[in-house]
Amino acid sequence: MKKILVYLLFIISYLLLPTFVYAEYVLPYPSFMPGNKIYAITRIVDKLKNYWYFGEIAQQKYHLGLGDKYLVEAKTLFEYKQYLLAADALSRSDKEFSLLQKTPLAVEAAKKHVEVLESLKSTTPQEFTWSPEKVAASTLHLGSMIQSSITIRERLWQ
Amino acid sequence: MAIGIYIISLLALGVFSYGYIDPHLSTILPYVAYYHRPLATVVFFVLLTSLFSFYIYFIKHPPKIWVIIAAAVIMLFSYPALTYDLFNYITTAKVLYMHHENPYVVMPIEIPNEPYLAFTRAANKVALYGPVWLAISALPHFVGGGNIWATILAFKFMNVLAYAGFGYIVWKRTKNIHNVLFFALNPLVLIEVIMNGHNDIYMMVLAIAGGYLGLIASWFVKGATLPLVFVLKKPLVWTYWILAAVFFIVAPIREELYPWYAVWLVTTASLLPGKTNRFIHWFTFVLTFALELRYIPYLWMGYYEGPGPILRTFLTAVHVGVFLILYLWKKPKLQLFS
Numbered sequence: 001m002k003k004i005l006v007y008l009l010f011i012i013s014y015l016l017l018p019t020f021v022y023a024e025y026v027l028p029y030p031s032f033m034p035g036n037k038i039y040a041i042t043r044i045v046d047k048l049k050n051y052w053y054f055g056e057i058a059q060q061k062y063h064l065g066l067g068d069k070y071l072v073e074a075k076t077l078f079e080y081k082q083y084l085l086a087a088d089a090l091s092r093s094d095k096e097f098s099l100l101q102k103t104p105l106a107v108e109a110a111k112k113h114v115e116v117l118e119s120l121k122s123t124t125p126q127e128f129t130w131s132p133e134k135v136a137a138s139t140l141h142l143g144s145m146i147q148s149s150i151t152i153r154e155r156l157w158q
Numbered sequence: 159m160a161i162g163i164y165i166i167s168l169l170a171l172g173v174f175s176y177g178y179i180d181p182h183l184s185t186i187l188p189y190v191a192y193y194h195r196p197l198a199t200v201v202f203f204v205l206l207t208s209l210f211s212f213y214i215y216f217i218k219h220p221p222k223i224w225v226i227i228a229a230a231v232i233m234l235f236s237y238p239a240l241t242y243d244l245f246n247y248i249t250t251a252k253v254l255y256m257h258h259e260n261p262y263v264v265m266p267i268e269i270p271n272e273p274y275l276a277f278t279r280a281a282n283k284v285a286l287y288g289p290v291w292l293a294i295s296a297l298p299h300f301v302g303g304g305n306i307w308a309t310i311l312a313f314k315f316m317n318v319l320a321y322a323g324f325g326y327i328v329w330k331r332t333k334n335i336h337n338v339l340f341f342a343l344n345p346l347v348l349i350e351v352i353m354n355g356h357n358d359i360y361m362m363v364l365a366i367a368g369g370y371l372g373l374i375a376s377w378f379v380k381g382a383t384l385p386l387v388f389v390l391k392k393p394l395v396w397t398y399w400i401l402a403a404v405f406f407i408v409a410p411i412r413e414e415l416y417p418w419y420a421v422w423l424v425t426t427a428s429l430l431p432g433k434t435n436r437f438i439h440w441f442t443f444v445l446t447f448a449l450e451l452r453y454i455p456y457l458w459m460g461y462y463e464g465p466g467p468i469l470r471t472f473l474t475a476v477h478v479g480v481f482l483i484l485y486l487w488k489k490p491k492l493q494l495f496s
Binding site for chain 1: 257258259260262263264268269
């Protein structure tokens, strides 16, 4: 009898108590990466999509989509220590993100981006010297670059 | 006498339709039918039966042309009671032409403070129809001038023009008034095309009368005519059966058998000679009646879910099933028209 009551209580509380479902902001999977032959085509498609996404709200979606896409691209490249390409992808993501207006979705996205960037900051060297053949070496200030990306996103909710 | 009762039935349906007026559109005309559902269901069934009975009668005893005009005018001024699709068309056009947003990217619900959201049901979907339909919908959108009632009327008036256009096509092709009446007085056509304002008629006008280019354009209203590309050179009866296949196979997979999809079949059947297509004409007649009955569970219950889908399937399947058994068993020689 006691067992039945416990089960009943469990079932009733399950049915009556409100449950909360929260869908976290999800970043896309990385698509074709720089170096892939199709990558150049995807960049052209990205540019052409700008015409399809006409209108103020659609433009927000467009810039947010590309901002996400290039961030994921940068993250993957940073993880594979392809710093030059990663820095380029991150700067493109920053450019798209700086075009966003303050909307609840954009703020949510910005927080997710910062989460990713913070984790990158801890695993990426502050500076990296890029020495290609036949060309003078250049230094990439990765730490400050990531920090500046974080600042761009934080502006959206501050 | 028959014409008088027919016109009264149509007028009654027109008045009845206002019983379902959305409370966000009018506070003067209440949502009467919604609060007296069993009575409203009976009234709808009686009116539907009356209209289908006179439909058969008028096919056999053609009335004067003004009866068709009167039917169209009465349905034009009725309220789109049985679906909310017309409001979806209106709001989608507004997203494009007033808010200048791409309706294939932006959903109406994403437009802040959009007042039409109060009576738009598919506000959480991007545009459901092709760019040709969006282009067509520009005209009533601008004619409506931002007034919802004027816009509803403009959309419906454009449907009347398409309806009249198709009636003319039937006459030009068949030179038979029975064929014209088979299309023009079919209660499903009157209810779905003019009263509810569905856009299927544009797809059919383009596919049937527009040649190759028209057929291609029809794909960009709704995609149902896409397989017709395989039967372009075949007799028209092929078109009927191809559309029937889309109707009975593809439509239920996609969502369900919506009554207005039968406009595809009525329009095609109306171009076929009565003598050699007895089965098609009777089948279309029974099917259209059985499809309009699908509104009954909603009218009775006030919602679409629960036992609604099973009841809707039952109401259609029983009528069509009984017809098929009787027709195949008795093999009647009775023609709907010659």
